[in-house]
Amino acid sequence: MPETVKTMEPLRIADFEIASRLFVGTGKYATYELMRDALAESGCDVVTVAVRRERMVDADGRNILDFLDPDKYTLLPNTAGCFTAEEAVRTARLGRELLEGLGNSGAGWVKLEVLGDKTTLLPDPIGSLEALKVLKSEGFTVLCYTSDDPIIAMRLKDAGADSVMPAGAPIGSGQGILNPCNIRIILEQLKDGDERFPVIVDAGVGTASDVTIAMELGADGVLLNTGIAGAERPVQMAAAMRHAIEAGYLAGRSGRIPRKLYATASSPLEGVIGIK
Amino acid sequence: MKIRVNGESRSVEDGMTVAALLAELDLEPLRCAVERNRQLIPRARHSETVLNEADELEIVSLVGGG
Numbered sequence: 581m582p583e584t585v586k587t588m589e590p591l592r593i594a595d596f597e598i599a600s601r602l603f604v605g606t607g608k609y610a611t612y613e614l615m616r617d618a619l620a621e622s623g624c625d626v627v628t629v630a631v632r633r634e635r636m637v638d639a640d641g642r643n644i645l646d647f648l649d650p651d652k653y654t655l656l657p658n659t660a661g662c663f664t665a666e667e668a669v670r671t672a673r674l675g676r677e678l679l680e681g682l683g684n685s686g687a688g689w690v691k692l693e694v695l696g697d698k699t700t701l702l703p704d705p706i707g708s709l710e711a712l713k714v715l716k717s718e719g720f721t722v723l724c725y726t727s728d729d730p731i732i733a734m735r736l737k738d739a740g741a742d743s744v745m746p747a748g749a750p751i752g753s754g755q756g757i758l759n760p761c762n763i764r765i766i767l768e769q770l771k772d773g774d775e776r777f778p779v780i781v782d783a784g785v786g787t788a789s790d791v792t793i794a795m796e797l798g799a800d801g802v803l804l805n806t807g808i809a810g811a812e813r814p815v816q817m818a819a820a821m822r823h824a825i826e827a828g829y830l831a832g833r834s835g836r837i838p839r840k841l842y843a844t845a846s847s848p849l850e851g852v853i854g855i856k
Numbered sequence: 857m858k859i860r861v862n863g864e865s866r867s868v869e870d871g872m873t874v875a876a877l878l879a880e881l882d883l884e885p886l887r888c889a890v891e892r893n894r895q896l897i898p899r900a901r902h903s904e905t906v907l908n909e910a911d912e913l914e915i916v917s918l919v920g921g922g
Contacts, residue, residue, distance in 0.1 A: 605922025615920065630921025633862040633914065634881075634888055644920055645887060660921050673896045674916050677889035681899060751922070783922075805922025 588829050591801055593778045594721040594742045596654065596689065598801075600625045602791070602825040603656065603780065605805025609814065612647040618808050619653070622818035628656045628691055628803065631675045645682070655679055655686035656723070659693045665710035668694045672715055689721035691745070691782075691803075701751040705732040709739055716740040725782055728762040730769055737770050737777065744770060744777075745803060748794060749784025752806040756790035757781065760797055767798045788817070788824035795828025796836075857909040868907065875902040881915070888917045 591598045604624040609615035619627055627648060648655065657675030662668040672690040679687035694711050696704030703726050715722050716739070724741040726733055733744045746766050749755035757763060763781065770777050778801070781794040785804040794802050802825060811817035857870050861877075868877060874897055878885050890897045891914040897905050907913075 606920035607922045609920065628922055629918045631889075631916050632919045634883060634917045643887065644918060655918070657918070658921055670891065670894060670896075674889040674891060674914070675918075677896060677898065678887070678916070678918050681886040681889070803922075809922075 586830060586833060588826060591778060592776065593723065594689070596685070596721065598625050598654070600822075600825070601795070601801035601829060602821055603628065603782075603801060603803035604808060604818070604821075605803070606644060606648065607805050608809040612642060612644060614814055615644075615809070616647040618814040618818040619648075621815050621822065622808065623822040625652075625654060626656050626686075627653045628658050628805070629675075630658055630660050631671050631678065650682045650684045653684075655682070655684050656689060656691050657686065658691040659711070660691075661695070662693065663695050663698075663704070663707075665694055665707040665714070668692060668707070668711040669714045672711075672720060673718075676720070688719075689723060689742070690715065691723045691725060692741075693725045703727055703747070705729070705735075708732075709735060712736060712739050712741055723780065728759050728766065730762060730765040733766045733779075734769055742778070743780055743800075745780045745782035747783040748781050748790060751783045752810075753784055754786030754807065754810075755784055756786050757793050757797070758784065760793065763794070763797050763799070771798075785821075788820040791821055791824035792828035792831070795825055796832040798832055801825075857907075859907055859909070859911045859913060861913045862915060872907050873903055874905045874907065874913075877907065877913070878902065878915070883915065888915050890915050 591601050600623050602624045603626040604622050605628045659668040659671040662671055676687050694704045694707035696702055712722055721742045723743040724736045725745045728746045736744050748757040767779055770779055780801040781799045782803040785807040791802045808814050808818050859866055874890055892911050
């Protein structure tokens with residue numbers, strides 16, 4: 581019987597079941613039309629959105645929601661830009677209120693970000709932990725952004741995070757997976773005896789191979805924004821990211837060959853012509 | 857009376873409700889969320905929530921983000 585090729589299993593995070601393991605942000609596109617087309621090409625089911633003060637007067641009167649079908653996408657509100665636990669908790673509550681208004685299933689969850697520094701945008705682990713505890717007590721499903729430090733990743737899991745999202749590299753830096761060893765340790769430790777615990781690499785993706793590497797390491801998914809939105813051809817890059825997530829998922833579960841120092845011939849060494 | 861909306865001072869009628877303020881600002885209630893003095897005012901309570909002098913309101917909506 582021929583070997584069957586796996587297809588991507590849906591990703592489960594608490595009560596959410598998600599077909600595509602690629603989560604895509606909606607920020608920084610040149611136009612809403614470009615965002616809509618890139619999101620469609622990426623094949624994603626989950627898109628992140630931010631909560632910001634209403635500008636009251638909109639130059640063109642257009643709203644991002646006119647370009648995001650709430651029946652097609654599950655919106656994942658974030659707390660991006662918050663530098664204290666209190667701001668993040670308030671933003672999460674506002675995000676839930678907004679998604680309830682839309683009747684979108686994303687009302688139940690939040691991507692928690694508490695930042696510690698404006699130049700690196702590295703997360704504040706202590707603020708993240710504080711906000712996580714409050715949000716869990718209020719019934720949120722919390723996907724928690726963090727650095728690639730395995731100890732704080734475990735602390736967040738222990739405090740009730742429904743998914744831990746270590747950064748591959750600083751937000752928007754495009755540097756890829758800077759410390760694959762730490763990501764591997766996080767995966768091993770958070771999944772020890774709990775194989776289905778979802779770990780999603782969030783931030784730092786510059787191109788498709790970064791996504792594939794994250795998935796080959798064993799991540800359950802990848803969240804990215806700038807890697808697509810900032811590319812010269814975002815729609816084409818979105819297609820590349822769609823292939824990359826599947827390539828990494830399949831390769832990571834195919835039992836790759838070990839790395840060896842010396843060559844091993846692929847063609848038989850016997851029967852080469854001209855040998856006497 | 858004076859209130860603050862998204863960090864800016866604004867004069868509104870005494871006894872104005874959150875719902876009336878959103879209407880005055882021409883905002884679609886289903887697409888925004890309102891916080892008063894750091895407490896979320898759920899949409900279902902907009903029409904019964906009366907604003908007070910010096911209230912600090914945050915009115916937010918969804919934007920693109922990662």
